[in-house]
Amino acid sequence: xxxxxxxxxxxxxxxxxxxxxxxxxxxxxxxxxxxxxxxxxxxxxxxxxxxxxxxxxxxxxxxxxxxxxxxxxxxxxxxxxxxxxxxxxxxxxxxxxxxxxxxxxxxxxxxxxxxxxxxxxxxxxxxxxxxxxxxxxxxxxxxxxxxxxxxxxxxxxxxxxxxxxxxxxxxxxxxxxxxxxxxxxxxxxxxxxxxxxxxxxxxxxxxxxxxxxxxxxxxxxxxxxxxxxxxxxxxxxxxxxxxxxxxxxxxxxxxxxxxxxxxxxxxxxxxxxxxxxxxxxxxxxxxxxxxxxxxxxxxxxxxxxxxxxxxxxxxxxxxxxxxxxxxxxxxxxxxxxxxxxxxxxxxxxxxxxxxxxxxxxxxxxxxxxxxxxxxxxxxxxxxxxxxxxxxxxxxxxxxxxxxxxxxxxxxxxxxxxxxxxxxxxxxxxxxxxxxxxxxxxxxxxxxxxxxxxxxxxxxxxxxxxxxx
Amino acid sequence: xxxxxxxxxxxxxxxxxxxxxxxxxxxxxxxxxxxxxxxxxxxxxxxxxxxxxxxxxxxxxxxxxxxxxxxxxxxxxxxxxxxxxxxxxxxxxxxxxxxxxxxxxxxxxxxxxxxxxxxxxxxxxxxxxxxxxxxxxxxxxxxxxxxxxxxxxxxxxxxxxxxxxxxxxxxxxxxxxxxxxxxxxxxxxxxxxxxxxxxxxxxxxxxxxxxxxxxxxxxxxxxxxxxxxxxxxxxxxxxxxxxxxxxxxxxxxxxxxx
Numbered sequence: 001x002x003x004x005x006x007x008x009x010x011x012x013x014x015x016x017x018x019x020x021x022x023x024x025x026x027x028x029x030x031x032x033x034x035x036x037x038x039x040x041x042x043x044x045x046x047x048x049x050x051x052x053x054x055x056x057x058x059x060x061x062x063x064x065x066x067x068x069x070x071x072x073x074x075x076x077x078x079x080x081x082x083x084x085x086x087x088x089x090x091x092x093x094x095x096x097x098x099x100x101x102x103x104x105x106x107x108x109x110x111x112x113x114x115x116x117x118x119x120x121x122x123x124x125x126x127x128x129x130x131x132x133x134x135x136x137x138x139x140x141x142x143x144x145x146x147x148x149x150x151x152x153x154x155x156x157x158x159x160x161x162x163x164x165x166x167x168x169x170x171x172x173x174x175x176x177x178x179x180x181x182x183x184x185x186x187x188x189x190x191x192x193x194x195x196x197x198x199x200x201x202x203x204x205x206x207x208x209x210x211x212x213x214x215x216x217x218x219x220x221x222x223x224x225x226x227x228x229x230x231x232x233x234x235x236x237x238x239x240x241x242x243x244x245x246x247x248x249x250x251x252x253x254x255x256x257x258x259x260x261x262x263x264x265x266x267x268x269x270x271x272x273x274x275x276x277x278x279x280x281x282x283x284x285x286x287x288x289x290x291x292x293x294x295x296x297x298x299x300x301x302x303x304x305x306x307x308x309x310x311x312x313x314x315x316x317x318x319x320x321x322x323x324x325x326x327x328x329x330x331x332x333x334x335x336x337x338x339x340x341x342x343x344x345x346x347x348x349x350x351x352x353x354x355x356x357x358x359x360x361x362x363x364x365x366x367x368x369x370x371x372x373x374x375x376x377x378x379x380x381x382x383x384x385x386x387x388x389x390x391x392x393x394x395x396x397x398x399x400x401x402x403x404x405x406x407x408x409x410x411x412x413x414x415x416x417x418x419x420x421x422x423x424x425x426x427x428x429x430x431x432x433x434x435x436x437x438x439x440x441x442x443x444x445x446x447x448x449x450x451x452x453x454x455x456x457x458x459x460x461x462x463x464x465x466x467x468x
Numbered sequence: 469x470x471x472x473x474x475x476x477x478x479x480x481x482x483x484x485x486x487x488x489x490x491x492x493x494x495x496x497x498x499x500x501x502x503x504x505x506x507x508x509x510x511x512x513x514x515x516x517x518x519x520x521x522x523x524x525x526x527x528x529x530x531x532x533x534x535x536x537x538x539x540x541x542x543x544x545x546x547x548x549x550x551x552x553x554x555x556x557x558x559x560x561x562x563x564x565x566x567x568x569x570x571x572x573x574x575x576x577x578x579x580x581x582x583x584x585x586x587x588x589x590x591x592x593x594x595x596x597x598x599x600x601x602x603x604x605x606x607x608x609x610x611x612x613x614x615x616x617x618x619x620x621x622x623x624x625x626x627x628x629x630x631x632x633x634x635x636x637x638x639x640x641x642x643x644x645x646x647x648x649x650x651x652x653x654x655x656x657x658x659x660x661x662x663x664x665x666x667x668x669x670x671x672x673x674x675x676x677x678x679x680x681x682x683x684x685x686x687x688x689x690x691x692x693x694x695x696x697x698x699x700x701x702x703x704x705x706x707x708x709x710x711x712x713x714x715x716x717x718x719x720x721x722x723x724x725x726x
Contacts, residue, residue: 363535364572368586368638369561371554378585383576462576 067092068438075099082429093435094427101421108257108412114249117158118260124151125267133454135461148271153241159264161250163188164242170200188245197239201232253331257412259443261331265338265403265413266447270396272339277346278385282376284351295347302344307405310337315409334406342399349391353384386462393455397448415440485544486511486642486673487532492541494527501527502538503697511641514674516684516705519694520720525677528694529644532675533564546641562590565635569647571627573619579606579630580615583637591638598637605633609663625656629663636667643667645676679724685709693717 040050071092073082080086082094098105107115128147131137156162165185183192205228212224256264283295302310314333322328357380365375385392407416418436421427487509494502501524509515517525530536531543534550534557543550545560574582583602587593593601606612609629611622619627628648635643645664649657661683668674668687678684684691684705691708693701693716701714709725712718 360568360570360572361574363568364574366535367533367561367564367566367568367572368634369558369590370586371558371590374589378589379574383574386576 067434069093079427079429079432082427082431084430091429091431093438094429094431095435097421097427097429097432097435098439100427101418101424104421105258105414105417107260108417109255110251110257110260111249111255114161114251117248117251121155121158122263124154125263153238157241157246158248159251159256159260160253161246161248162242163245163248163250165190166193166239166243169193169196170204171196189240189243193243197232197236201229201236205229205232253329254411256331258417259414261406261411261416262400262403262413264331265335265406266400268335269338269342269399269403273342273346273395273399274392276339276343278350278381280343280347281350281354284347285354299344299347302341303348307338307341307402308408310341311405311409313337330409331411334409334411338399338403338406342395345395345398346392349388349395350384352391353386353388354380356387357384386459389455389459389462393451396451400448400451401444414443484511485509486513486546487675488542488544489528489531490542492531492538492543494524494531494536494538494540501697502531505541505699507692507699509642509673509675511673512671513689514668514672514687515676515690515692516688517675517677517692517694518679518681518684518720519692519700523694524697525694526646529566529646529675529677532642532644533561533566535566562638563640564642564644565638565640566644567628567631567635567646567648569651571619571624571631571651573627573631573634575619578616578618579611579622582619582630583634586634587637602633602637605636606630608636608666609633610659623656624652625659628652628656628660632660632663632667642673642675645674645678647677647679649678649680681709681725693720695720 041047069092071090072095073087073091073093074095076082076094076096077100081096082091084091103112103115107118110118128143128151132140132143132147137143165188183190183195185191205225208224208228209221212220280295280299283291284299286292286295311334314337315330318328318333361379361383362375365379370378403413404415406413407419412420418440422432422436485508487507489505489507492502492505493500503524505528507528517528519525527536531538531550532545538550546563548556548560548563550556550560573579574585577585580599580602583606584593584595584598587598587601588595603612603615606615609632611626611629611633614622614626614630619630622630632643632648648664649660652660657680661680664674664676664683665687674687676683676688688705690702691705692699693708693712693714695716701708701712701717703713708717709721712721
């Protein structure tokens, strides 16, 4: 190689004489003083920002403490306790109003004698959910089955009272209801329905087996029969539990209200939207054109309409289109609307995560022989979902707060129950409104902040894998 | 060997043949990336494939486990012809291990889990057995003590050795290497090459896309030179390096062997 001969400056050859060990950083880089200088008072703009921040804290926090705590009234039996004239001082929050309306805020118009059922649902939910969220506790699989599989059924039965008296299954729906009309009910069980159910199960299984045989050959028949029967068996267990008469008084959903409705809608929306959103996101990236188009159409439709429109449509217009004898519970309609709406948003968040996974991960998974379903489940989705935890939780929080919109279709969630409580002349005081909204705000904040903190902890824990 | 002779071999289904490609052509859109590839690899053979960037050498070996699809010609791997049939593709991928330039380890799984994933889910091996197998191969690539760490905590050379162990856990009969050392710091190249040499000594059938000519001299039975989608020259290593026949090969070798 040609010698490069620029006139290099003279230098002394050098060889390190000893190995240098690590030392602590200089004192000026550590401690309170360095922190203050570095982060709060480093430069003129920084000083101004610090002062502005301090001023903001000064004008917001002390008045809030004054209103909600120091000037607040903590006990009383009616509005008299919170009227400044009667008390003889400035009055802040009127907490006795909240105490007096507390049951209404938590249960709505749920009959007082039956509220123990709601309490059991709350307690059971907490008992099952908490250990699921704490990573170090064992039996995650069992716990998940209990929470996602068994709990919704138990909650449904407890809240509605069960014994839902289904009229007919597939065959009746196809116009063959006359076959089963003479059957009696035993212990709350509609025998006519169950006869219909068993016949339908047999027919559908046979049909599935036939189709699979025609499409994929005889060896596909056995798994098809097995999975169809398992599906029917699981559905039967759920329906059986819902149909049997346990002696619980039925409570219509229009009596439900307050925090109960907020939680029912939010928890259902959250637990449905994530799996459904994942399926939609995978569908949107599918190679099968039909699946892809269907997913895109679904997502774009639900993202394109406002939630209020969805709720309004489901509540007031859907009944006009349905055949006369078919009525769907009002709360259920809102639930389905919210869940589908949330799923569409979730799908786009998950798709963002899927797109961030490099091609090499797919190739690595394929090269070790993983089929595409396993590749998605074991390699791609775990990484994609981890990436979009902030977006997922963002959706959860948004959904939790959007539940307040059900107010416009006359479903009284926490905020609705609160507004109903405002109308009570017995508690008409100058600060009732502020107290009520303040309290509702605190309740929403506690739930949303809880979700936010949990997601941050989850991110930190999962992040170990990426750190060096 | 002529194309006809290869096709005859393939049709006989000669048991000693690991991979045979006859008349293989592939296009990326309009770009003709593989042009009439005819190649037979016998069991236990070690091939090194080199050539300038864009010559189709990676595409060639990626066709062998169907990471890329060929449009014309016939590829038979371990007696299984590669077609659109997903079952056959799965079968081939179970028998063929692969190491990539960028390792492609699964970052959300520990080293041990990376190695046990496929045996457990594809071969339905019990967890304990899969872990024993994984530890066996991790010892073989000399990193058993890193089993509980995540890929991001390992150096590039260590990651590539894990990738080799991960592939070996599926007990493949053929190993493909796609530039396994070209993303590594110079200090780490040797540890990976040593692992590959050890693998070669165990009699593994190997196809390596690499520019490590020392490795080629040491272990290869044959060296293949590709350019513009075509196999230009194929010879045993000594002859290939000391006496390249084709003009293009000579130019290439003069560029990389200073």
